[in-house]
Amino acid sequence: MSATNHNGSRGDVLLLLDSPNYIESLNSALAGTGTVISAGDVHRPMGVTDDREYELPEFSREYLDGRFEYREIAEPAWWIVKRNARVRTPNFDLISTATICGKPGVLLVEAKAHHGELETCGKSFKSSSSLENHQKIGASIELAHRALNGIAPGFKLSRDGFYQVSNRMAWGWRLASLGVRVTVLYLGFVQDPYWPKDQFESNEDWMQAARSYLGNIVPVDVLDRRIQCSERGSLLISAAALPAPPPQ
Numbered sequence: 001m002s003a004t005n006h007n008g009s010r011g012d013v014l015l016l017l018d019s020p021n022y023i024e025s026l027n028s029a030l031a032g033t034g035t036v037i038s039a040g041d042v043h044r045p046m047g048v049t050d051d052r053e054y055e056l057p058e059f060s061r062e063y064l065d066g067r068f069e070y071r072e073i074a075e076p077a078w079w080i081v082k083r084n085a086r087v088r089t090p091n092f093d094l095i096s097t098a099t100i101c102g103k104p105g106v107l108l109v110e111a112k113a114h115h116g117e118l119e120t121c122g123k124s125f126k127s128s129s130s131l132e133n134h135q136k137i138g139a140s141i142e143l144a145h146r147a148l149n150g151i152a153p154g155f156k157l158s159r160d161g162f163y164q165v166s167n168r169m170a171w172g173w174r175l176a177s178l179g180v181r182v183t184v185l186y187l188g189f190v191q192d193p194y195w196p197k198d199q200f201e202s203n204e205d206w207m208q209a210a211r212s213y214l215g216n217i218v219p220v221d222v223l224d225r226r227i228q229c230s231e232r233g234s235l236l237i238s239a240a241a242l243p244a245p246p247p248q
Helices: 009-018 022-029 056-063 131-151 163-177 203-214
Strands: 094-100 103-112 181-190 234-243
Touching (some): 009 181, 103 163, 203 234
Parallel strands (some): 103 181
């Protein structure tokens, strides 16, 4: 599938993955986080020609087997009780194995290409939706909210507001609580030509927007600070900018 079918951050991620400078570029964005990727790491999606996003339970089953009990993040233990054609767990724009503080870890990337992608809404519920799944998602986010506040007070995770940030933080915490070293990176693509009126005009524009946006859910003093969530698992939340890749 051509990246031109994906406007904004999704297309930018796919083009970045196809770039010969992918590892160098992403490692520059990860500077200071203790997180490094190499040619031996596995990432999904693969790139423009293989753009399928993996859910974390699927990625964990295929590429993280033996590092933690991945069934703890599969339904019905976590997030949803029962899936159907419309129900999926959240998709990160990029999932990759990585080396974090010298040990195996997982990088979760949430990408943004313009201000309009900074969603603030809660998770909607329609009469055709599963109330059981809706309640389970709320309970999972509440569990993460309480656990994170026990580590670093000030988190405000919610199913009913800033849902997209909340679910990313909840999943990052869940992996870390199971013994995985996790980095969640909010990656802003600067000067994306597809969004001339709404683009992030500079690194500073993105960083200001990202910190303000994340600050609705994450305590400011937690950003860029690794917090211990279990004996072996930890979580770091960061934001960085890269130039939007040139369109193909």
